[in-house]
Amino acid sequence: MEVEFNEQIIADFNSQVAPDVNVEFSTYDWPVHVAELTTLFASGSPPDVQYLVDLIYPAFAEQGVLHDMTDLVNDPEWADERANISPFAWDLAEQQGGTWGVPVLGAVYNIFINEALLEEAGLLDSWDDSYESMLAAAEALTNDDVFGFAARTSAADFAWWDWYPYIHNAGGDVLSDDWTECGLVGQDVVDAMQFLIDIHTAGVTPAIGSLDNQGLFDLFAAGRVAILHHETPNIVSLNENPPGFEWTVAAAPPGPQGHTVMGNFGILSIAEASNNKDAAWEFIKHWASAPQVGRFAEQVNLQVVRTDIIGDLFADNPAMKTVQSELVPRVQGLQPHPQILEALQAAWPVAEDAFRGNLTGEEAIAGMCAAIDGVLAG
């Protein structure tokens, strides 16, 4: 489907912008996309334009294979378009003294709630007041057939996306403000970690490691999970195959220092090795324009980072509209450090161990910091 939607954008590009430019579209295989992109860049003839997510592009930027687009995105003729893109998205695209792409889309990590179960328990309006109320709700909703709460826990499922908001809401982050050391500091961060350990050891979740990404979502769709951390592309699945209960989307409860949402965003970059940088820039401007990116976002159920079209999108999709209008403005993304993926991969097994009840919040944060500092030192 995505190929078809991109072909639509290309057809519009040829009919509206550049009839003589031939654009060939190809996809990479998501589970091995870093390896695939590395090979493409190493070959010396990568695609002129590529869609890269904030988790991986910084490492490519550091190695000099991406074109610094600072001059292009600051072109006065494109200033209005630039202003329509959220500042948080530009923050994700700008680092190491350069601008490595134009932010276009993202996937927000939200909570799905089974409204029927929460309403029946009288918790629909109060379950997300605080971490404590969420734990209490999860305990109240858990019975032989239903798990009160579920979140991803394994690195293979990128479980840190579900962990991030609690850490951000406690004023912490993976890296310190200057990105030189671990940023998981302070009692609030320890308390947030302890809360996550408590909720995973309270008997309200499926056994840790027993269900993968899809398994957890399927359990929710079957009405057996009341509060589920997951991601917005699954909204399409719930819309196409409506479960036998009312459901909606929400953010994680507020913490002592904020009320954020985690999102994973993508930019359109130009390869440094490209011989067609002018045409590539024209294509990126076209792709990132309101009609194109808006239509594509609705087709694939992802979020846009343009602020000028939010009101026009997802008219027939209330859940996506909620995500786009209420959750996206709360997004605090990750820190686009070249080793952010390695730092998360190194630290995550400690969190996973803690969720099994083997570590306290303090021990877990200490262990995660040791792993993160080890990566930064290496």
Added chain:
Amino acid sequence: MTDVDTGLSSTQLTLSPEEHRRLRRRYRRRTTLTAYAFLGPNLLAFIAFLLIPVVWLFVSTFRTGGVLGPAEFVGLDNWRDTFADPLARTSIRNTVVYSAMAIPAVFVIAMVLALALRTISRGSALIRVALYLPTLQPAVVAAFIFVFVLHPDFGVINYAIRGFGGDPINFLGDTSLALPTIAGIEVWRGTGFWTMMFLAGLTALPSELYHAAEIDGAGAIRRFVRLTLPLLRPTFYFAVIFATIVNLQLFDSVFALTDGGPVNSTISVSLYIYRSLFLFGDIGFGATLSFLLVITVLVLTGLQTFLLRDRK
């Protein structure tokens, strides 16, 4: 037989010693050159695809970068990092423990099956096909099959366990069970191959020795220990070395089933090398770990060759 007039006398057919040596040298040279001509393409492939990459790998252990950007000499930093990295040690330990579980298990099961198959006359071909089928499954297919076998919720085994009133077992999600489970899956995949290998070895053994031993009163176990095992030494020699090489490179089933989790309990050396090289772009570190794996395989192969050599 009648004499044929060749027109040559017996004196004329006799070669002088000098001519004989010359012709013998020429024959040897020709056969040697023919052998090299046949070996040449393989030798070229060996140099191009093994020797040069291993040398390049060794050089890369002293550098950083070199794939997407220029390489930089870093001395022994990569070696220090590798030996200091706790995850590298975990991956080595996991790989060794996995091999220590999988190799003996698959050999014992395969030998038992091979001995049983040797005595079966009817339906043997069908059983051989059934046994060999798992070996033909790609790791991803095997992983998919085992999701339906091991899954805590709907897996066949846990379904049966619940049927008997037990609690489901989290085979791949439990840190103490995940690695043995991976080993079990690999044993399942490898049993067919090793059964056929041992069966081929057993079939080639001289039957008269067994008849003689039987007449002398040797029982089945005694015949197996005193005859079969020693006579199968060449097969075991190949099997142990090949299985060690293959199992130390454990990657696909871990990649497909656990991605090294839970809590790094199944991370293997090859998976860590893959992550270092292709996920984190840490070429020097990945090269060092790769070179260590190559050296380990070579040393173990040498050791096994020494221990399993034919002592006449």
